Amino acid sequence: MINISAAEFAKVVSGKLNLISDEMIINEIPVINSDKAVKGTFFVAFKGEHADGHDFVDSAINSGAKFVLVSKQVNVPSIQVEDVGQALLALTSYVRSKLTGLKLVGITGSQGKTTTKEFLGSILQLAGNTVATEGNFNTDIGVPLTILRCNEQTKYCIVEMGARHVGDIAKLTKVAAPDVGVVLVVGRAHLGEFGSVEALAKTKAELITNLLPNTIAVLGSYDKFTPKMADNLAIKKIIFGDGQTVRAADIEMHGGYAHFDLVTPTGRNPVSLQLLGEHQIPNALGAAAAAYALEINNEQIATGLITATLGSKWRMEIEELDGLKIINDYYNANPESTKAAIKTLVLLSQESGGASWAVLGKMHELGEAEQSGHQEVVKYCQEIGVDHLVTVGTGLYKPEENENSEKHLLIHNCANADTVLELVSNFSAGDVILLKASRSEKFEDLANLLRSKWSGGVV
Secondary structure: OOOEEHHHHHHHOOOEEEOOOOOOEEOOEEEOOHHHOOOOEEEEOOEOOOOEHHHHHHHHHHHOOOOEEEOOOOOOOEEEOOOHHHHHHHHHHHHHHHOOOOEEEEEEOOOOHHHHHHHHHHHHOOOOOEEEOOOOOOOOOHHHHHHOOOOOOOOEEEEEOOOOOOOHHHHHHHHHOOOEEEEOOOOOOOHHHHOOHHHHHHHHOHHHHOOOOOOEEEEEOOOOOHHHOOOOOOOEEEEEOOOOOEEEEEEEEEOOEEEEEEEEOOEEEEEEEEEEOOOHHHHHHHHHHHHHHOOOOHHHHHHHHHHOOOOOOOOOEEEEEOOEEEEEEOOOOOHHHHHHHHHHHHHHHHHHOOOEEEEEOOOOOOHHHHHHHHHHHHHHHHHHOOOEEEEEOOOOOOOOOOOOOOOOOEEEEEOOHHHHHOOHHHOOOOOEEEEEOOHHHOHHHHHHHHHHHHOOOOO
16 A cells, blocks of 8 residues: 555545544554454455444454555544445555556456456466465455555566456456456356346457557457457457467476467477366466566566466366376366366376266356356266266256267266265275366365265265
8 A cells, every 4th residue: 555644545535534534644554353453454344144244343453454445433532434345445546646657557357367367366476576366355445455466566466357247347347457357258157147248248348448559458369259359359369278479388287287388479398287177277368478577587587477376266276196197177167277277187097097987067157158058067067988977966968869878977966965975985996086166056065075985984
């Protein structure tokens, strides 16, 4: 956070000071969880469905928060506003306008945002002080919390931008004023919220259409919508993907990890990723293209990609367990990401010589594509040679009618975790198990049960 007087802060957010002097200098960062209220922070009291932040203002102050931002009167040092969310956005816009030396990158897309952010963060940290979205905190609360961690010493800021409604990304873009806007891909994640892929594409494009002149659009080439998002706009565009300005050449997969040459207009350098799956290549290229847009040299980009590790849980995490190889990938799920995980599953099982087990739960928020999306995954399992498809708690994974019955795929429809555990006796050393579902299916619980069962524990 930059230095700002309490009076100036109050003016920016249209607020009223309480037990705070006009001259007090504020440079603390905001927190929305009172458990994280320590010295160097101020507490923002949001009123949610299940808890009211105003009930925790005393705790926040006692824990070290300098003051609280509230929407009703409290008896601690505070700035009172009509709406704390709008106040936070107004403060963010003001602070962003003061950080003229900051280069900010906004990232959106149906999938890959968090991984791309972490790739890019690994690159930019080599070039200067970098702040990035923590986890996937990518809403109109998360984006301000990220930007307000920046100060005059921050050289780069990376923000994820998510959307639940039309206009969400436009609002975030106007507040963040990105120098570089990255759209990775338009897929079917959250399709149920928007009704059609076309509407979803239009929403993702809000990042590009709201960029200021002389900024740069970085666009993936993996769907028909994204590469065209900057057409007829007064901004520069960089396309990444097969045969594009930023691309991967001579791709090889070893142990499920991608090795390739990164090619940009400034050079060609070898890269070996530490993140599992061929589908990490587009994420790496998106980060590389953003870094290239920021004039980072190719060797430094390659080094950042090579050293990048994923800090978030349950995204293509691989573990070895008494002869089994388990892929934990249940942070989210849609047809595209599920097929990418299945491709890695088959590759690893071919290398190990064991059977491939795709343990899949429901993919949520697909709207009208729900049935077809799940059927598409079944067809892909058949085509790519998965040995066992284990469905958990859903009847949506059904083969299409008149599907070729000669294709080798054993489908096990399990009503619950207990039924899945009955299959563990069929596992053998060398087998590879993929656990994949939408976050709300809570596959981490199933994963713990499977580990215990295979290791001979009590479940």
